[in-house]
Amino acid sequence: MDLFDVYPLFDVEIVRGEGCRTFDKEGQEYLDLYGGHAVISVGHSHPYYLQQLQAQMEKLIFYSNSVQNSLQRELAHKLGKMSGYDDCSLFLINSGAEANENALKLASFYNGRKKAMALCGAFHGRTSGAVRVTDNPKITAPINAGEVEFVPMNDMERIVKSLDKGDICAVIVEGIQGVGGIRVPDDEFLRQLQAACNRTGTVLILDEIQSGYGRSGKFFAHQYAGIRPDMITVAKGMGNGFPIGGVLISPKFKPEYGMLGTTFGGNHLACTAAIAVLDIMQAEKLMENSLRVGAYLKEALEQFPQIKEVRGRGLMIGLEFEKPVKLLREKLLYEQHVFTGASGTNVIRLLPPLCLSKEDADLFLKRLETVLKGLN
Numbered sequence: 048m049d050l051f052d053v054y055p056l057f058d059v060e061i062v063r064g065e066g067c068r069t070f071d072k073e074g075q076e077y078l079d080l081y082g083g084h085a086v087i088s089v090g091h092s093h094p095y096y097l098q099q100l101q102a103q104m105e106k107l108i109f110y111s112n113s114v115q116n117s118l119q120r121e122l123a124h125k126l127g128k129m130s131g132y133d134d135c136s137l138f139l140i141n142s143g144a145e146a147n148e149n150a151l152k153l154a155s156f157y158n159g160r161k162k163a164m165a166l167c168g169a170f171h172g173r174t175s176g177a178v179r180v181t182d183n184p185k186i187t188a189p190i191n192a193g194e195v196e197f198v199p200m201n202d203m204e205r206i207v208k209s210l211d212k213g214d215i216c217a218v219i220v221e222g223i224q225g226v227g228g229i230r231v232p233d234d235e236f237l238r239q240l241q242a243a244c245n246r247t248g249t250v251l252i253l254d255e256i257q258s259g260y261g262r263s264g265k266f267f268a269h270q271y272a273g274i275r276p277d278m279i280t281v282a283k284g285m286g287n288g289f290p291i292g293g294v295l296i297s298p299k300f301k302p303e304y305g306m307l308g309t310t311f312g313g314n315h316l317a318c319t320a321a322i323a324v325l326d327i328m329q330a331e332k333l334m335e336n337s338l339r340v341g342a343y344l345k346e347a348l349e350q351f352p353q354i355k356e357v358r359g360r361g362l363m364i365g366l367e368f369e370k371p372v373k374l375l376r377e378k379l380l381y382e383q384h385v386f387t388g389a390s391g392t393n394v395i396r397l398l399p400p401l402c403l404s405k406e407d408a409d410l411f412l413k414r415l416e417t418v419l420k421g422l423n
């Protein structure tokens with residue numbers, strides 16, 4: 048059987064990882080400025096993470112959501128404390144798309160409405176509801192169609208006009224748009240959006256799947272604006288590579304048996320991975336590191352005359368160029384052995400593990416400078 052060929056692949060096979068480094072089959076070392084789509088949060092193969100997973104694996108890998116699982120409660124408790132949301136409750140699933148799918152469903156159960164609002168450039172996943180609120184018709188099949196209004200980021204006048212009609216179930220917004228090009232919503236926009244949602248009975252969902260878990264330098268990117276959304280969705284960095292996602296749900300939503308459910312969500316190994324991530328983030332002050340090294344990197348990148356604009360917060364950084372970045376990324380990977388990501392054609396996306404050191408940031412800057420010089 049062959050693979051269903053949907054991914055354009057780089058000709059590299061990564062077989063090992065350590066901190067902010069990965070290694071291919073030939074033993075070549077790479078600097079990882081992408082963390083495999085923002086997934087590696089505490090670093091590749093962190094010894095404590097491995098030890099915790101190994102110990103749990105020897106005890107129990109899985110049992111269903113029909114019995115008590117104290118690991119889920121421990122995860123919820125630690126996540127609530129570290130994120131500042133200990134009044135919320137947690138629903139666990141396996142991916143980002145599922146997190147958004149369940150948040151949208153819960154919002155619709157809550158107010159009985161079925162129309163959604165999302166921002167232009169948004170990416171929320173590929174399952175039916177999640178892809179409906181994703182601003183990319185190429186990945187939306189007819190079966191995913193449903194009522195959704197896409198509005199420009201920061202255009203409060205337009206948004207208020209729509210919300211005032213009273214038929215929008217939920218507004219879903221990324222803490223920082225990732226796939227859309229590392230676009231940070233204005234703090235004041237988020238504050239006004241929350242007020243408009245509260246006034247019109249619309250549920251506000253903050254998708255922190257890419258921008259959350261300390262990446263921005265705060266636990267959640269929306270915390271810069273001082274808002275408290277109705278639901279927050281998480282995944283990616285939550286498990287440092289072990290698939291897990293979650294919805295943080297404010298107390299205004301009351302659970303009922305059978306309302307939501309999943310087979311694999313919140314399984315023993317996934318919870319162990321997610322608890323280890325939080326323990327490491329706290330012990331190694333990774334949120335602070337993200338803020339410090341992110342600011343250092345951003346300031347240095349702003350000095351490059353070839354870069355049109357540097358955007359982002361913490362270790363979620365976008366570099367916009369005048370020209371397509373395809374060749375630049377290929378040279379970084381094959382000649383300088385640096386992994387980066389892209390958003391669209393002209394933006395390089397940096398999403399390194401949160402343990403990136405200043406020395407590694409310097410190494411990246413040097414390698415980027417070399418490639419840019421060669422391209423001029």
Ligand SMILES: Cc1ncc(COP(=O)(O)O)c(C=O)c1O
Binds near residue numbers: 084143171225256282
């Ligand atoms: C902001 C955001 N939301 C949702 C998703 C979907 O997550 P997953 O691929 O785990 O379903 C992604 C993935 O890139 C994302 O960046």
